[in-house]
Amino acid sequence: MKKLFNILIMCYALLFFVCGCYDDKGNYNYMSENELMPVGISAIDSISVKTQSALNITPKLTNDDTSRYTYLWYTLDKSNPYTRDTLSTQHDLSINCNLSVGNYTLYYQVKDPRKNIYKSVNTPLTVTATDINAGWYVLKAKDGFTDVDYFSLSGAMKANLLTDVVKTEKLQGTPVSMIYIPSNYNHAVTNPDGTTTILYNQSAYHIVANKDMVTLNANDLTVFKRLNDEFYETPSNINLQGIQQDSYNTQYLINDGHLHFQYGGQGIGKFNYQLAGGQKVYPTLICGSYDVYSYDQNSHCIYDTKFGDGFTLCSDENGSTTCFSDSAFVMLNFLPRVDEIYSVKCYGVLKNGLNDKYYIADFGISGQSYMPTPTFSEIPATSGLVSSTVMAAPRGASVIYYATDNKLMMYKVAFSTDEVLKAFDIGEQVSFIKNMRGTNLDETTFNDLVVITNSSGGYKVYRFPLVGSAGEINATSSAVMTGTGAANFIMFRQN
Amino acid sequence: MMMKKNLYLLFWGLVILASCSQDDLLTYKNDPAIYFASKDVNYSFFYAESTLLKADVFVTVHAMGNPSSSDRSFSLIQSNVSDADAAVSGIHFLPLTSQEMQKRMVMPAGQSEVEVPITLLKDPSLDLKIVKLTLKVATNENFKVGVSECDSTNITFSSQAIKPTNWKDWYYAFGDSWGSVKMKFIIDNTGITNFDKIPSDALYYFLFLNTKLQQKLFEYNNAHPEAPLAEADGTLINFDNPYINPS
Structure with missing residues (x-):
């Protein structure tokens, strides 16, 4: 009995040796992601839209090929992540947004149906009941x-x-x-x-x-x-x-x-x-x-x-x-x-x-x-x-902006010197200075020194673009x- | 041989016939019994208004069997009379045999559970000791004793501070350590006197309580730099509550 058992064990072990000699004909020539699917999708900024209003997005793609790819826009509800809602199967998104008020994640997917592979990007989408948002x-x-x-x-x-x-x-x-x-x-x-x-x-x-x-x-x-x-x-x-x-x-x-x-x-x-x-x-x-x-x-x-x-x-x-x-x-x-x-x-x-x-x-x-x-x-x-009691420092330059009466000043820390950047009208008192960054409606970015002044006629807000890296501004713009x-x-x- | 064969046939015939017989339905035989359906209680007059001379704590009595269309009295007795720390009837609690208590020991018609108030008396002796009242359900004309594991419950009380039985549930508010001075500080600064019920939104409410107590302790110790808040044995009070896995 023991002899029979030993023979069985030996046969089992032999099978492993025989398998080890098998010539594997598998394909191990790996392809890069871009070779497989060369399209590139730029990130989409977060979006806020009023419900029942137009939602238009033109994605930025590289190596796009509309004859090869299919496109899909869909959302996941942030409060219920398993609720998926398809918005469009077009290249660009152009819809009337009928989503309920709430917070979503918007996905844009580009798919190669022949290979059944895809690339996608996503961004937060806020649907509001009001047009007071961005x-x-x-x-x-x-x-x-x-x-x-x-x-x-x-x-x-x-x-x-x-x-x-x-x-x-x-x-x-x-x-x-x-x-x-x-x-x-x-x-x-x-x-x-x-x-x-x-x-x-x-x-x-x-x-x-x-x-x-x-x-x-x-x-x-x-x-x-x-x-x-x-x-x-x-x-x-x-x-x-x-x-x-x-x-x-x-x-x-x-x-x-x-x-x-x-x-x-x-x-x-x-x-x-x-x-x-x-x-x-x-x-x-x-x-x-x-x-x-x-x-x-x-x-x-x-x-x-x-x-x-x-x-x-x-x-x-x-x-x-x-x-x-x-x-x-x-x-x-x-x-x-x-x-x-x-x-x-x-x-x-x-x-x-x-x-x-x-x-x-x-x-x-x-x-x-x-x-x-x-x-x-x-x-x-x-x-x-x-x-001065009103002052601010920019992110990128070694200066401090401050105000004296109606003047916007810049103190250069390295040189211990002052410079007048802007003299507002007499009676305008500077109440706020801050370096702020963001994206305008036309999708250009801004890096502005935002200044508020008050006078008997009310307030004014100025946006002065920073110029260069030394803290200088373009002070020619009027109140926006x-x-x-x-x-x-x-x-x-x-x- | 033929005889043996006939015996086999007879045996299997009986088995088949037996399987065709109709079983009697298993129906519930109403046999009313009671047991305690509440946890042990710790109570201290320490947490109550100083003018309070008596207080009710509640034990839940559950009835087995079908509800009745009429009120049914039941019986509770003190089972630890001979213990050294036993509460004394009439001195530490309203006698269970009193008319008032007898009125409370009634299972109302149509119900199978009732909360029975047990009236504790603030005797001066409670300033110096902790006493225990062990209640046991007893058989009477309406109910037997139900679940034997739940046939008694303890009420421990005093005028001294008593560590709440669910102290660990308040960990993120008060930390781990416990003492009578700490307890009084908590009551004075939060107004909480009932620690039995954990509020909803507990964790973030607890963090609020903890932050408040930390600040109040900071203010107290700042005002008493020579005598920071401590228990009678000198242990300094703290509200440390480093994160622990709740499991």
Whole structure:
């Protein structure tokens, strides 16, 4: 019996040896992807469209061959990813958009039916109930309240959105800031039977005045929340100073020097209690892709405050922390310059309390709270920068833009010199400066210095294109947006 | 041989005939019984208003068998009378034999479950000790004892702080450590006195509670740098809640 078993094992093993000698005639001549399917599809920018209006997209293809390929446009519903809706089988998309209001992913697929292979690209598609979407949002004070004027990419204006379009209660106080949350905003709705439904993955606006705030559904401009619903526990002292979001749509609200946050896409869209600690947070945060940094006006130190994990002191490779107060410095302005994936760059405009001299601190912070010792340069006492309250730094040049009365100035950090970039009409006071980038309606990109001025006649918004890499601007353009009231903030929504 | 063959035929014939007989239907024989359908209860007057002299906690009694068209009384007794930590009837809780309690021990007509309030009395002795009332279902004219594993339930109570039985469910709000000073700090700063029910949207509400308590603790310790908040044995209070896998 054992002998028979051994013979069977040997036969089985022999089969493997025999198979090893088999001459494999398989085809292993691999082809590159482009050889197999040479067509190339350029990325499509995210799209926002009003429901029941025209949706036209002309894709940019290379090595296209309409006799060889078939084309397909379809959407997946973001709230229900398995719901697929075919929009068109044409080369270009040209339809009347009858999708329901909501957030989708739009796919464009080019297929070679003979080989049964395809290439595709996708982009976020937002279908709104309103034509107030992509464009410019100007925050202004009027009649003692805050309101928003909207300018579409084509320049069409809708004034006083909160009063005349949303028709919600007036926003108390002076304008502070606003942000657009393209997705990942949650909101809880109480049903008539007392149960709660959470609306996930919504698009929203937070509009903030110093005494009040409102959150709107960006798809239909209905009110999600007013001030008393914004927090799990509304702070006793409302002194709203700023709002920002990071790349995860986590939103950071600064009230009276305290930092409140809410996670993007999680919870019910309410701000948490103030982050624990004795910090008095500067109203501007610096949001890198992975980390969010704040400046504490009490300790004069920089902290990593990502995701509300707490205040983590930034330090150099030796664990040494730069607190500006160690050198008797007081930060007057904390200016973000570059927000990159791993690192951010900042300028600080400082005053030395010992000798009353002014300095610029040039420093960067990268992931894991790494902050090398800043470099300092003295600002000449004659420079208007030291007394200016409105200033900004561009992303690509070592300069600081600032305002003195009706003049737009540029301070060159490397040379410690000032330059007048633009003198506005007498009576025009500069209230806002920011380097903003985006894409115009004609699909040209812009990299502008956006400036708001106020006068007795209302506000004006200027867009001055940056020229070259030294911070110079083309200051010849006239105001591109005007309105009534006193404006001090503008937000650009691309899609 | 023929005889043997006939016996086989007879045997198989009987088997076939037996398989044709009609079984009686298995029908439910109504035999009413009761058991406890609620978990043990921890209660402390520590969490209540200081003026409160008595409090009701609830035990759920479930009845087996068909509901009745009339009210049916049932019987609960204290089964731990001889234990050292036993609650004393009339001193620590309303006597189960009292008229008021007897009125509560009734399964209403048409129902098979009832919540029975057990009235706990805030005797001064509870400032110094924790007592236990073990309730047991007892047979009476209407009900037998139902599920033997569920025939008794414990109510532990005191005027001292008692660790809630579901403390781990509040981990992301309060952290892992527990103590009476920490408990009072939580109550004073959140207003929560009932820890039995976990709110909906729990995780992010818990993170709010945790952030608030961290800030309040920071403020307290800042105001008392020489005496940061600590338990009686000197253990410093914290609300640390590093992420753990809930499973």
